[in-house]
Amino acid sequence: MVEVQNLHIRYKEQKDFALHDINLNVEKGELFGLIGPDGAGKTSLFRILATLLLPTSGRASVMGLDVVKDIYAIRRKLGYMPGRFSLYQDLSVEENLNFFATLFETTVEENYDLVKDIYIQLEPFKKRKAGQLSGGMKQKLALCCALIHKPELLLLDEPTTGVDTVSRKEFWDMLGKLKKTGLTILVSTPYMDEASRCDRVALIQNGKILSVDTPKGIIDSFPYPxxxxxxxxxxxxxxxxxxxxxxxxxxxxxxxxxxxxxxxxxxxxxxxxxxxxxxxxxxxxxxxxxxxxxxxxxxxxx
Known part of the structure; x- marks a missing residue:
C-alpha cells in the first residue's frame, strides 16, 4: 500500500535534510505506526504521502501510484487527517460531514456503515459548530470526514496529541475496529505507549528511520539488562x-x-x-x- 525508497526532503531555509534516506513499506490491511518526537520528520513524510509536498529526491508510491505523477488519483483513494484540526469551525458537525461527502461525490447515507460507530458519539452534537467541540470530539469528527468517501488508505498525523487519556484510548479502539474492515492505516504519534497498538512501527528521529519492526520485535532487540x-x-x-x-x-x-x-x-x-x-x-x-x-x-x- 505504501512504498518509500531512498526518500529525501530539504526545505529551502534549512541546510540539513528534514528527511534523510527514508525506506519504508506498509502492507495492505496493516495498522502501521510512525513513532517519534516533535520535529522528527513525521509530518513531512505524511505530507509527501498525501501529495501535499514534493520530495527533494527518492521515490514514494501509494496504492501503486506515484506521489508526484498521480496526485489526483491518490487523493480519491486516500483519507488524510492532519495534525492540526482543519475542518470548518463555523460549520456544524452535520454540515462538515455532508460537505466532505459532497467533495468526493458521495453521501453520508451511502457510506454510513463505515462511520456509524464513531458518528453515534457525535450525533447528540450534530447541530453544534465544530469549533465548539471538545478536543476528543473534534478528533472523532475529523476521522469521520476522512473516512466518509471509503478510502483504501488512512493517514492520521498525530491524531491523539493534546487529547485526554480516555479519549486517546477510545480513538485507538476505533482504529482497531476500522482495521478489522480491511482498511490500511498509517498513524504517527509522539506517544511511545501507543506503539503497542500497532502491527508494526517505525521509530524516527532527526529525519532518519532508526528501526522498523513489530513492537515486540523492537523490545526483544534491546541488547542489555x-x-x-x-x-x-x-x-x-x-x-x-x-x-x-x-x-x-x-x-x-x-x-x-x-x-x-x-x-x-x-x-x-x-x-x-x-x-x-x-x-x-x-x-x-x-x-x-x-x-x-x-x-x-x-x-x-x-
Whole structure:
C-alpha cells in the first residue's frame, strides 16, 4: 500500500535534510505506526504521502501510484487527517460531514456503515459548530470526514496529541475496529505507549528511520539488562550516577531512573558508590525494556 525508497526532503531555509534516506513499506490491511518526537520528520513524510509536498529526491508510491505523477488519483483513494484540526469551525458537525461527502461525490447515507460507530458519539452534537467541540470530539469528527468517501488508505498525523487519556484510548479502539474492515492505516504519534497498538512501527528521529519492526520485535532487540532505581533525591541521584562512570546510560522515567551498566560493572558497585554520596532508601530492580528505552538506546547511534 505504501512504498518509500531512498526518500529525501530539504526545505529551502534549512541546510540539513528534514528527511534523510527514508525506506519504508506498509502492507495492505496493516495498522502501521510512525513513532517519534516533535520535529522528527513525521509530518513531512505524511505530507509527501498525501501529495501535499514534493520530495527533494527518492521515490514514494501509494496504492501503486506515484506521489508526484498521480496526485489526483491518490487523493480519491486516500483519507488524510492532519495534525492540526482543519475542518470548518463555523460549520456544524452535520454540515462538515455532508460537505466532505459532497467533495468526493458521495453521501453520508451511502457510506454510513463505515462511520456509524464513531458518528453515534457525535450525533447528540450534530447541530453544534465544530469549533465548539471538545478536543476528543473534534478528533472523532475529523476521522469521520476522512473516512466518509471509503478510502483504501488512512493517514492520521498525530491524531491523539493534546487529547485526554480516555479519549486517546477510545480513538485507538476505533482504529482497531476500522482495521478489522480491511482498511490500511498509517498513524504517527509522539506517544511511545501507543506503539503497542500497532502491527508494526517505525521509530524516527532527526529525519532518519532508526528501526522498523513489530513492537515486540523492537523490545526483544534491546541488547542489555535494564534496571530501574530511585531514592528520595532523584535529581541528585541521577547526577551522581552519571558521574560514577559505572553506567552505559541513565535516563529519568517519571519517579524512576532507568539505567544500563558498562560491561563488568554491577548494581552492588553502584549502591556502594551512592551510599558514599549520602543516598538512603534506595530502591531498585531489574525490568524489561519498553519502546521508549529502545528508542533512546537507538538514538545513541545517530
Amino acid at each position: 535494564l534496571f530501574q532505581i530511585k531514592s528520595k533525591e532523584m535529581a541528585k541521584l541521577h547526577k551522581d550516577m552519571i558521574e560514577s562512570k559505572l553506567l552505559h546510560s541513565a535516563h529519568i522515567f517519571g519517579e524512576w531512573n532507568h539505567l544500563v551498566f558498562n560491561d563488568g560493572n554491577t548494581m552492588e558497585q553502584l549502591i556502594d558508590y551512592l551510599s558514599l554520596k549520602g543516598h538512603t532508601n534506595i530502591v531498585w530492580k531489574e525490568i524489561a525494556a519498553g519502546i521508549e528505552d529502545c528508542f533512546i538506546e537507538r538514538m545513541r547511534d545517530l
